[in-house]
Amino acid sequence: MNLNQLSVYLENKPGALKEVCQILAENNIDISALSLADTSSFGILRLILKEWEKARDILLEKGFAVKITDVFAVEVDNQPGGMCKLVETLDKYQINVDYIYAFVSTVNSKAVIIMRLDSAEKALELLKADNTIKFISKNDIFAEK
Amino acid sequence: MSATTFNPVSAPDYLPKEKLRELQTERMANILRRAYEKVPFYKESFDSMGVTPESFKNLEDIAKFPFTIKTNLRDTYPFGLFASPLSEVVRLHASSGTTGKPIVVAYTKEDLDVWQNAMVRSLISCGCSKHDLIQIAYGYGLFTGGLGAHAGAEGLGATVIPASGGNTERQIMLLKDFGVTGIACTPSYFVHMIEEAGKMGIDMRQLPLRVGIFGAEPWTPEMRHYVEEAAGIKAFDIYGLSEITGPGVAVECECQQGMHVFEDLFYPEIVDPDTLQPVPDGVEGELVITTLMKMAMPMIRYRTRDLTSIMTEKCSCGRTIRRISKISHRSDDMFIIRGVNVFPSQIETAILSEGKQLLQYQIVLTRTKSLDNMEVHIELTPEMFSDKVSEIEAITKRFSKAIEKIINIRAAVKMLPPNSIPRSTGKAKRVIDKRND
Structure with missing residues (x-):
């Protein structure tokens, strides 16, 4: 009943979302669900991924602010x-x-x-x-x- | 460590007051004469004020002489202020001119020796000795930082690692593999090194590094606290500028309470930046320096644009040369937003007090119609990140409030993802002014 959701902090600017999606694509990570909370200056991308641990490690390594939430x-x-x-x-x-x-x-x-x-x-x-x-x-x- | 052993090179730091004054008076008279006789610019400027080198009888008379400002160096580009023929000049340095031509400075062999002497004394003041391994991570080249610190460390007899700026991973590898005990670089670059070391899984506190000699840009006491904690070192402030010689004009001692000016070589005055009248000791004003020994390019009453004050209390380290308080800001760095004077250091203090750590930041000034806007971009750390919008907004608001509390105007704060602000290996670029784009 608990899922590990992975959130990524994004700047609200063109290309920010693409960067994350590209990294996931390159690493063959499938996105099951996503939502993007947007404000005028930033966005929080929330993802449900089967391979959330792999995605977390890769994104952290790339310097993203990442958080796992129940x-x-x-x-x-x-x-x-x-x-x-x-x-x-x-x-x-x-x-x-x-x-x-x-x-x-x-x-x-x-x-x-x-x-x-x-x-x-x-x-x-x-x-x-x-x-x-x-x-x-x-x-x-x-x-x- | 041998830091407590007296090194004879530092003897002038401890001269009795009268003896120092005698030396300064004699050297001042010589340099005024040299400037007047050898440099047409000074002859003209002295004449226009109705003074000649003979007008100087005692130290206080220096106030009668004209100031020299940065524009004078630009206007006489490249060699117009030289007092020595090029055959006697053995080195040129130039400042990175952000606008127009750079400014050029010259050294005779003797000038380089004096500069080295000042740098050796600086390093001794920071507790360094020939037993240290000192990594120079200032840029080598036209900028005076690298070669200046290098000559000092070599003159001290320390083991010098001329790393120059950049290639941060390699810098950290050298620190670790060589067991480096002292590092000289800009404070903002050192903060970047701490960050990078963390990413490489290296805890700076575990390294033999014990001393940092940081200069070339103003930094706050809060930043010192952060750096000392995060790297397990003692961080010293060193002051200098190419126009005077380069690094080594003034430096902190083990007390870390203000910087001792090597006033047997560089004579300091503090003046009110508006009236240009001398201010009493202890009062903040613009630092004005006369080079007492510079042969190739004497600087007479050079206005540094740096704001500080002369500290009168005797320093417990025993040095008799006077101290200036830590330079809080450079008047050149100041910007005016909606009629309010703001220094980047004020924003930094606010960010440090709220964030409890040194976050990367940049101030962006824009103009919409005729209204000036200030945005402060602060990098969020992974630890601060929350998946809830409301929490990020709360963090943003807290920073905005902290800044407003210090400068009394509202700043829009924008929290950026980690690593979005470009890192500098030299002086950090804190203000992006797009108002006239």
Whole structure:
């Protein structure tokens, strides 16, 4: 249910994103999901990668500011209302979301929601007890090659 | 170490006051005469003030003589201020002219000996001896830093490693493999070395390196603290400028409380930069220097543009030559933004106090319509990085506040990814002024 998300700090300027993507491409690292938080001066690229350790080492070596964060992955129905159900549950427990992004799993075509939650430990406890939430692990996301 | 052993070369540092004054007076009279007789520029400028070398009777009379400024060196480019024929000149150096022509300085054989003497005394003052291995990481060439420090270290009898600037990985390899104990370079380049050593997995504190002799650009006490902690060394400030001789005009001693001016060779005055009147000891003003021994190119009352003050208290190291306080800034580095005078060192102090470490930074000045803007670019370290936008924004805000607190105007702070600011192997370029582009 926990995934290791890799974040990279970028300057908000043309070419910054390309540099990181090129490095990943050259090293044959597949990106499963990504989100880019952008502000007027900087961006934070957040990546879900099967080979996050390899990517981290390479990017650190290249001088990037890189951080590994625990994020939660939950599965929702890939149909109208699927996301809404999840947010209703979060709302029920007054859980605040730092950020959220989604993608479709290539393993089972389910919608996968990646979340970083405020007060993560307490939130996890509450959500685990609630059987409407389906946490998933890396095996549900990364296809065997 | 033999740092405590007295080296006779340093004897002039300890001259009794009266004896020093006598020497200065005699040398001053000679140099005024030489300048007046050999250099048309000085004859004209003395005449225009209604003074001749005979107007000088005691040291205080120097205040009657005209100043020399950098423009005078440019206007007489290349050899116009020489007092010796080229047959007597054995070396030329030139400053990197950022605008227009460089300025050229000349040395006779005797001048090089005097310079070497000043540098040897400087190194002794920093606790170096012939038992040291000294790496010279100032650039060698037209810039006076490399060859000046080199001659000093060699004159001291130390083992000299003429590394010159650049090729940082090799510099670090030499430091480590040779067991270098002293290094001379710009403080900003040394900070870069610490960074690079870290990347190479080398902890500078574990190396035999114990002394850093840093100069050629102003640096803050906070930076000293950082460098001393991060590299496990004692960091000394050395002062000099090509127009006067090069490095070795003034240097700190083991007390690290101000720099002793080798005033038997270079006579210092402090004047109010606006009125050009001498200010009392202890009051900050512009440092003005007269070279007492420079044969090829005497400098009479040269305005250095450096702001400092003369310290009157006796130094506990025992030297009698006077000290100037650490040069906080060069008036040339000052920029004016929205009517406020700002020195890069003020920004540096703010960044150090907030960041608790020496982060790479650059000040970028731009103009939109008629409004001046100042952006301070600071490199984020991997440790400071967070995947949350709000945390980066909070860091940005803290730096912005710290800067505003010191200079009283708002600066837009931009946190850059690591390694985005170009590193210099010589003097760091802290200000990028795009206002007239």
